[in-house]
Amino acid sequence: MTTRLGPEHLRCARFVRTALLAALGISPAAVGGTLTVTMTDVPSATGELMISIGDEAAFNGTAPYAVRAILPARVGTVTFSTDALPDGSYAARIMQDLNGNGELDSNFVGMPKEPWGMSNNARGNFGPPTFEDARFELTGDTTLAIQVRK
Amino acid sequence: MPARRDLLRFMAAGGLLAQVPLRVHADVWQDSFAQAVQRDPWLRGFRSVQRETYDSQATVAGRWPAGLAGTLFRNGPARHEIGNFRYHHWFDGDGMVHAWRLGPAGVRHQGRLVQTRKLLAERAAGRALYPGFGTLPPDPAPVTSADDVNVANISVLPHHGKLLALWEAGSPWEIDADSLATKGLYAFNDDMAGVPFSAHPRVEPDGTLWNFGYVSDGGFIVLWHIDRNGQVVKAGKVDVRPMTFPHDFLVTSRHIVLLLPPLDYTGGRAADFLDAHEWHPDRPTRVMVVDKNDFSRVQWLELPAQWVFHFGNAWEDNQGVIHFDGARAPEPSSMLNAFRAVMRGERGDTATFVHHHYQVDTRKGTVAETPMFDRGFQSEFPVIDPRVSTLRNERLVFLCTDDAHRVVHPLLNGVAVFSHAKDHLQTFWYGDNVIPEEHLFVPAPGSRPESDGWVVGTAYDAVADQTRLNVFDVRGIGDGPVATATLDYGLPLGLHGKFSGA
Numbered sequence: 001m002t003t004r005l006g007p008e009h010l011r012c013a014r015f016v017r018t019a020l021l022a023a024l025g026i027s028p029a030a031v032g033g034t035l036t037v038t039m040t041d042v043p044s045a046t047g048e049l050m051i052s053i054g055d056e057a058a059f060n061g062t063a064p065y066a067v068r069a070i071l072p073a074r075v076g077t078v079t080f081s082t083d084a085l086p087d088g089s090y091a092a093r094i095m096q097d098l099n100g101n102g103e104l105d106s107n108f109v110g111m112p113k114e115p116w117g118m119s120n121n122a123r124g125n126f127g128p129p130t131f132e133d134a135r136f137e138l139t140g141d142t143t144l145a146i147q148v149r150k
Numbered sequence: 151m152p153a154r155r156d157l158l159r160f161m162a163a164g165g166l167l168a169q170v171p172l173r174v175h176a177d178v179w180q181d182s183f184a185q186a187v188q189r190d191p192w193l194r195g196f197r198s199v200q201r202e203t204y205d206s207q208a209t210v211a212g213r214w215p216a217g218l219a220g221t222l223f224r225n226g227p228a229r230h231e232i233g234n235f236r237y238h239h240w241f242d243g244d245g246m247v248h249a250w251r252l253g254p255a256g257v258r259h260q261g262r263l264v265q266t267r268k269l270l271a272e273r274a275a276g277r278a279l280y281p282g283f284g285t286l287p288p289d290p291a292p293v294t295s296a297d298d299v300n301v302a303n304i305s306v307l308p309h310h311g312k313l314l315a316l317w318e319a320g321s322p323w324e325i326d327a328d329s330l331a332t333k334g335l336y337a338f339n340d341d342m343a344g345v346p347f348s349a350h351p352r353v354e355p356d357g358t359l360w361n362f363g364y365v366s367d368g369g370f371i372v373l374w375h376i377d378r379n380g381q382v383v384k385a386g387k388v389d390v391r392p393m394t395f396p397h398d399f400l401v402t403s404r405h406i407v408l409l410l411p412p413l414d415y416t417g418g419r420a421a422d423f424l425d426a427h428e429w430h431p432d433r434p435t436r437v438m439v440v441d442k443n444d445f446s447r448v449q450w451l452e453l454p455a456q457w458v459f460h461f462g463n464a465w466e467d468n469q470g471v472i473h474f475d476g477a478r479a480p481e482p483s484s485m486l487n488a489f490r491a492v493m494r495g496e497r498g499d500t501a502t503f504v505h506h507h508y509q510v511d512t513r514k515g516t517v518a519e520t521p522m523f524d525r526g527f528q529s530e531f532p533v534i535d536p537r538v539s540t541l542r543n544e545r546l547v548f549l550c551t552d553d554a555h556r557v558v559h560p561l562l563n564g565v566a567v568f569s570h571a572k573d574h575l576q577t578f579w580y581g582d583n584v585i586p587e588e589h590l591f592v593p594a595p596g597s598r599p600e601s602d603g604w605v606v607g608t609a610y611d612a613v614a615d616q617t618r619l620n621v622f623d624v625r626g627i628g629d630g631p632v633a634t635a636t637l638d639y640g641l642p643l644g645l646h647g648k649f650s651g652a
Contacts, residue, residue, distance in 0.1 A: 107340070107341050107342065107343060107344060107345065108341050108342050108345050108372070108385055108387075109344070109345050109346075109365050109368060109372065109387075110368065111295065111343075111344050113340070113341075113343075123292060123294035124292065124294050125292035125293055125294070126293050126367065126417075127367055
């Protein structure tokens with residue numbers, strides 16, 4: 001009766017430790033509305049928040065994320081927005097990298113040890129969230145609120 | 151007997167399924183039980199506990215043995231209903247930890263429901279929320295970690311100054327040993343937080359602690375090695391797919407032994423835990439023998455399909471032969487069937503448990519099993535003197551029943567002391583409506599291992615609706631209790647305990 005919330009499901013590959021935003025392969029003509037992500041319940045100001053937004057292929061690890069960003073962690077709420085995404089179906093995952101190793105650390109059986117969150121606040125059910133659990137539609141200006149917690 | 155799922159498939163093929171309510175929800179189980187308990191007093195042992203806490207003095211009768219002092223901690227499923235919903239399996243009941251404090255001044259009983267996340271969440275919601283071991287409530291909430299559904303209801307472990315309440319698929323819960331208040335989930339260290347820790351750890355006489363845990367979705371079993379101070383010495387993972395779930399295991403001076411029954415985990419999010427398993431009677435029970443010093447060294451052997459909830463003890467001779475004993479059933483119908491049916495107030499079919507002696511020859515790579523008693527003599531809840539745990543034991547204490555001592559209830563009704571050396575069995579039979587729970591061996595202070603001491607166990611008198619603690623001299627159990635301590639209330643039937651000396 002255990003779950004499988006492995007790091008492989010949440011790890012955002014190696015984050016490029018650049019400033020804010022990396023938009024990959026998105027032409028300006030394709031850009032839709034503004035996506036605003038409000039990260040809530042951030043438990044501490046330690047380390048950085050890493051957010052990755054992508055389609056199903058990116059979520060399942062077979063394509064790069066369309067948007068990846070690193071923000072300083074702050075207790076409570078941290079907001080991020082991007083204009084880089086065309087309208088479509090996406091999922092967002094967030095992790096708080098407490099120790100700066102660029103990964104969501106997991107324990108002996110693969111359960112996350114650092115705070116994390118996903119769009120729809122998906123937490124999984126007898127296993128990690130699926131893309132469908134975390135899926136949201138970007139249609140024009142869109143706002144998401146995502147809890148970041150252990 | 152086929153697994154429940156096979157049975158359902160069979161009925162579907164025969165066009166019978168439409169007549170069979172697949173999932174009977176809400177008050178049907180509650181009503182069915184409420185009617186049955188009027189008819190059969192023994193079912194009172196499966197009522198939902200009505201109180202959050204207990205604290206009272208028991209009435210002592212007989213001659214209390216000098217030297218018998220300490221606390222019997224016990225655990226078991228106790229809250230079986232929330233609102234108008236009754237759980238569909240005995241093992242889904244939320245755990246209540248008890249402390250029977252024994253001494254010359256009398257006997258005090260305390261009990262307290264473990265304040266698990268699940269209990270608190272369901273109380274706040276006013277309804278059953280989560281899929282359980284054998285229960286799927288309507289509109290279940292997602293389960294994001296095993297500890298969401300950890301009901302802390304199987305056993306207790308006093309160790310390195312802590313009292314832990316144990317489930318088997320999640321973390322231990324730390325309990326205040328004096329007040330029985332719940333302190334919270336217990337982690338041996340940061341990396342092992344949330345790692346499953348079974349309800350049947352084995353403790354060596356020097357305090358070294360071994361345990362296992364199962365991670366169903368991961369397809370592996372975790373092994374724990376913890377020192378007497380509660381520090382994790384090492385942990386390991388063994389891939390055991392096809393995944394199953396053992397309930398108990400064994401430790402010798404050199405090896406760890408697990409029996410893996412052919413009760414395959416099939417996964418699935420829509421089912422309760424039991425329904426996510428299939429029994430395969432045509433396949434062997436695998437025997438996994440692991441080197442205590444190196445968890446990557448695993449020897450695999452096979453026995454016929456069988457189900458063993460509980461083992462007594464294992465020890466290893468100087469020829470590399472492991473000896474152990476267990477209460478063996480040909481299949482797990484008690485768990486799949488009878489412990490569900492009892493929640494509706496019915497007697498389900500169940501296989502018989504006959505105690506077996508096993509020998510694993512680690513050098514030749516063979517395993518053999520032999521029944522220790524006649525087929526009509528059933529056993530369960532085997533225990534030993536804790537001072538010979540993992541070493542050669544001569545004595546076994548267990549609950550029993552046999553064809554000559556049938557009573558009105560279908561549960562065990564006797565307690566037995568067996569001597570391997572003398573091949574001698576003593577029994578005491580409880581009355582018609584009295585249901586014994588696990589009985590432990592409590593050594594007399596200063597005695598040599600497996601010599602003087604007492605058999606101490608609780609029993610529920612269903613007619614009087616009282617729970618009673620019974621004390622027997624281990625050398626004369628057939629003479630009946632030398633002392634008893636009776637509560638003026640009955641407790642839900644529980645599972646396992648540990649005695650902690652004064």
